[in-house]
Amino acid sequence: MKIVVPVKRVLDYNVKPRVKADGTGVDLANVKMSMNPFDEIAVEEAIRLKEKGAATEVVVVSIGEPKAADTLRTALAMGADRAILITSDQPVEPLGVAKLLAKVVEEEQPGLVILGKQAIDGDNNQTGQMLAGLLGWAQGTFASKVEIDGQSANVTREVDGGLETVALTLPAIVSTDLRLNEPRYASLPNIMKAKSKPMATKTAGDYGVDVAPRLTITHVAEPGKRQAGVKVGSVDELVEKLKALGVAK
C-alpha cells in the first residue's frame, strides 16, 4: 500500500506573528518557516507504517511557492521515498488544495492519505475532510492512534469528552492529532541522502483544476489587547479579589 502525505510550509510555531501595519496580512518577510507541526506527525506515522510493513511507499506532496521544496526535503530526510512539488503563483485555499490532492490521489492510487488536522497559519482544519468528501472516502480525523487491519483501518479519534474509535474501509483519509506520535529528527546522513531522492515539480495549472480563491481577506488586525493587570502579594489578597468577583464566598 502506498501512502500519500501532504505537507505545508508555514511560519515556525515558535515565532510570534506580526500583523502588517497596513492591515493586509501577517508579515512573513525574513521569518523562520518550517513544516507545519501536524504534518511532521503525519510524515512520522506514514514512515512508521512503512517500517511495520503495512505500507510500501511514502509519497509527500506540497502545494505552494517553490520554497516548499525545502519542506519536502525535510520529509524525505525523515524517511519519505519521493516528493511532488506543486507550485502556485498565489496561495491556494483548502478547497483548492483538496481538489489538487484529489488529482494526485487519482494518479498515485494510495491506500491511505495522512494529513495534519490543521495548519497553524490558517487554522482552518478543513483540507482532510474536504479531500475525503471529494473522493467519497472514509475519514478518520484528529487521530491519536492508527491500526491497519487488512482492508480497513481502526482510527482512535480525539473528540470533545474523550476518545472514539472508528473502523474505516480503505482507501481512507486520516488527519493527525498531536498525540499520535513523536516525530523523529532527520539525521545528517539522511539529510544528505534526501538530496538525491526524486522530487517531481509541477504547477497547479498542470492538473486542470480551478483553484481560484473564493475568499478575500479584506483586513487583518491585531487582536484586542488585554488591560495590564495587578499583582497581589498574598493569598489573602487574592481571596479578597476573588470575592469581589463573586467567585469565592
Next chain:
Amino acid sequence: MKTLVWVEHDGGSVKDATLATVTAAAKLGEVHLIVAGQGVDGVAQAAAKIAGVGKVHVADDAAFANALAENVAPLIAELMGHHDAFLAPSTTTGKNIAPRVAALIDVMQISDILSVEGPDSFTRPIYAGNAIATVKTSDTKLVLTVRTTAFEKAAAEGGAGSIEAVASTGDAAKSRFVGAEKAENARPELTSAKIIVSGGRALGSEEQFHALIDPLADKLGAAVGASRAAVDAGYAPNDYQVGQTGKIVAPEVYVAVGISGAIQHLAGMKDSKVIVAINKDEDAPIFQVADIGLVGDLFTIVPELTSKV
C-alpha cells in the same frame, strides 16, 4: 437568507454549543435546524423550543447514530439544496462534518467565525489567535463553523419551531463506529464553564495535579483544564487541553496554575473575562495577560487558597 444549523446533542439533550450557533445564524436570517441521530424525538422537541427557531428537520436513522461524517454530510448537502447557509459549532463534531459538506457542495468553508460583519463577511482568528482576519466570500452558499465562546447563547426556551421528518440518505458504508471512551468528569463542561482552574507542567505529576487542582476546582464549582505540557506529560487527559490545538474557552474567570503562557495556550483562553495567574516565575508571559497575578510557589499557594475560598 435561510440557514441550517447543526444540532449538537448527546442523544437526549441539546448541547449549549448549538445555542451559540443559533445566535450566529440568526444574524444571517431565518434559522432552521437539523437534528440527526437515532431515537432523537426528545432532542427534536427540545430543539424546537430554542428561541427564534423556525423549522426543525429531523433525520432519524441508525446511520446517523454516531454522527459519522460519511453518512451525515450527504444528508446535509441534500438539505443545502434549499438552504443558503450551513452553520455548525466548532466542536470536534462540527469540525469533522462541515468541511466535508462544503466539499460536496463546492463551497470554501469559513472556519471558527468570531463575528458576522455582513451577509458574506465574517471575522475569524488566524495564527493561533495572534491575528484577526476579516474574510469576504464569493460563494453563493455559506458553510461556517462558529466559535461558540464568541456568541451569546440563544434562549433554550420560548421558541415554537415546527418539526419535520426528512428522508434518510442512508449508510454510506465507508466507516463504522467501534466504541467510545468517555473521560469521567462530574464537573462542569470545559467549554461552557463559568470558572476554570487549569494546571500546567509545574504541577510535576499526575498525583499532584489531582491533589492540588481538583479540590480548588471543586471548591469554586469550576471545570478543570490543562496546558498541552501537562497533557503531554500525562498529568491530565487529552480532552482537558486548552489552547490552539485543544479547546477554546472564554469563562468568566480562568485560573492558570503553573502555566507559563505559551502563545498556543493563550490562543485558547485569552478571551476569558478575568485571568488569574499563579506562577513562581514573575517574568512568565502569562502575567502579561493576567488581570490578577500572584508570584510564588504553587505547592504552598494552592492549598492555602483552597482552604480560604
